Amino acid sequence: MADDDADLRRLYAERMALPSVEHVSEEVWALLASGELPASERAQAFEHVSRCAECADLYRQVTALREEAPGLGVPVAPPRAASAPRPARWLFAGAAAAAAVVVALLWTPALPPGPPGSLPPDQDLRQGGAGGPVPLAPRGPLTGPAAAFRWEAVPDTRAYRVELLTTGSEVVWSSDEVHGTETGWPPGLKPAPGRYYWHVGAIPSWSAAAADVVWSPLVEIELPR
Amino acid sequence: MTLLPELTRARPELHARFEAIVRQYERLIGHVVLRIAGRHADMVKDDVRQNVLIALWKQIEREQEIEQVASYIYKATVREAVRARRRETERRERQEAVPPPLRLAGEDPHRALDAREQALQLEACLAELSVERQQAVRAHLAGFEVAELMANYGWSYQKARNLVARGMQDLRDALRQKGFRG
Numbered sequence: 001m002a003d004d005d006a007d008l009r010r011l012y013a014e015r016m017a018l019p020s021v022e023h024v025s026e027e028v029w030a031l032l033a034s035g036e037l038p039a040s041e042r043a044q045a046f047e048h049v050s051r052c053a054e055c056a057d058l059y060r061q062v063t064a065l066r067e068e069a070p071g072l073g074v075p076v077a078p079p080r081a082a083s084a085p086r087p088a089r090w091l092f093a094g095a096a097a098a099a100a101v102v103v104a105l106l107w108t109p110a111l112p113p114g115p116p117g118s119l120p121p122d123q124d125l126r127q128g129g130a131g132g133p134v135p136l137a138p139r140g141p142l143t144g145p146a147a148a149f150r151w152e153a154v155p156d157t158r159a160y161r162v163e164l165l166t167t168g169s170e171v172v173w174s175s176d177e178v179h180g181t182e183t184g185w186p187p188g189l190k191p192a193p194g195r196y197y198w199h200v201g202a203i204p205s206w207s208a209a210a211a212d213v214v215w216s217p218l219v220e221i222e223l224p225r
Numbered sequence: 226m227t228l229l230p231e232l233t234r235a236r237p238e239l240h241a242r243f244e245a246i247v248r249q250y251e252r253l254i255g256h257v258v259l260r261i262a263g264r265h266a267d268m269v270k271d272d273v274r275q276n277v278l279i280a281l282w283k284q285i286e287r288e289q290e291i292e293q294v295a296s297y298i299y300k301a302t303v304r305e306a307v308r309a310r311r312r313e314t315e316r317r318e319r320q321e322a323v324p325p326p327l328r329l330a331g332e333d334p335h336r337a338l339d340a341r342e343q344a345l346q347l348e349a350c351l352a353e354l355s356v357e358r359q360q361a362v363r364a365h366l367a368g369f370e371v372a373e374l375m376a377n378y379g380w381s382y383q384k385a386r387n388l389v390a391r392g393m394q395d396l397r398d399a400l401r402q403k404g405f406r407g
Contacts, residue, residue, distance in 0.1 A: 008393075009366050011347050015347060016367060030300040030301075033303045034303075043379070046377035047363075050367045065260045068256070073253065197382065217381060
């Protein structure tokens with residue numbers, strides 16, 4: 001996708017470079033750097049970051065700094081769980097009136113529910129939603145080689161499939177169909193140390209179509225050196 | 226220790242504590258400034274350091290307990306470094322006095338205007354997308370990976386990918402309808 005989008009990305013860079021009246025405030029950057037920014041405000045800040053070249057560059061530096069902070073002796077809070085949106089009047093520096101407009105724009109109300117049984121647009125409830133498998137292990141930083149992927153069973157499931165992905169969403173490894181709630185780490189699978197995600201998909205007993213696979217949320221793991 | 230000598234030595238009972246903290250976190254301050262201010266670091270590092278230390282001294286002088294000294298100095302330095310970076314950027318832009326989009330597009334003014342016109346067309350098409358698709362597409366075009374969308378918007382992996390893919394398709398359709406020739 002990235003190569004096809006190169007021209008549009010160049011064009012969007014021109015648009016991002018247009019001067020912006022507001023920017024993410026210093027206080028928000030400090031909280032983001034320390035991992036203390038609540039999820040709702042993180043989303044608001046990131047929305048602005050996606051439109052503003054100056055803040056996008058700063059975001060990349062602050063994100064890198066947050067990764068480095070433990071090595072500098074600074075404890076960094078893990079990301080906060082998502083919470084309901086709340087006012088963030090201090091989110092953007094700039095005139096109060098302009099900030100009010102921005103906040104109003106950012107507070108887009110949730111889409112009204114559709115008819116019974118319908119899915120809201122783009123909300124793929126099969127993926128990581130209710131009813132999906134619950135990954136048990138491995139999770140977080142690993143001290144040694146992972147022994148196996150384990151998860152909780154899902155009713156009416158014929159088999160499962162496990163995927164290991166890079167942080168750039170490339171699939172590193174995909175299992176064959178697994179009958180049970182565990183599959184061993186493949187002996188030949190030795191990705192480079194670093195962060196990865198894995199998830200497990202439940203293949204329902206009534207369908208073999210890929211679109212009907214119910215995926216778990218992604219679980220972050222960190223492979224040791 | 227050459228900064229704030231008059232202030233800190235006026236309170237000798239606190240001076241030693243202040244100096245010890247400064248010595249301990251000097252490297253942290255320098256690292257944060259370098260990371261945040263980037264190419265402006267040399268220009269702003271002294272100002273940032275001074276402002277952080279003044280804030281720290283005020284805390285100590287009030288004899289207020291600082292729960293996590295490292296976190297306090299870290300966040301104070303981020304705030305000051307962001308402020309200093311912005312001041313420096315604005316100062317340089319005023320000096321150059323050329324609108325950034327024109328600079329980005331190169332020397333040819335016709336090409337620059339053409340690029341700006343296309344960027345405005347793109348913006349109009351983006352504005353037509355649904356809120357979530359617009360968020361996903363903007364982040365994607367800005368060069369962020371799916372993991373960033375997941376972390377910041379709380380989306381699942383699949384949802385983020387779907388929004389990017391569908392949003393990009395919508396965007397291309399909208400651009401074609403407007404006769405976009407990019």
